[in-house]
Amino acid sequence: MSQIKIIALKEFKDYFISPIAYIVIALFLIVVGWFSFPLFFIYSRADLRDFFALLPMVFSFLFPR
Secondary structure: OHHHHHHHHHHHHHHHHOOHHHHHHHHHHHHHHHHHHHHHHHHOOOOOHHHHHHHHHHHHHHOOO
8 A cells, every 4th residue: 555655646746846737727726616606696596516517527628538
């Protein structure tokens, strides 16, 4: 199990050294916020159903693997 932990820590470190991770995270937050946040104010309800309905489509464009 320690070998898996060592490899995972190395992969996360390598991922967050490059600016790609920050670009993907920022793009994800902007897209999800753009499409789901206004729905809270239009319908005046705190419901995450629309947010979770939107996630598969956002994930298919941001994480195509």
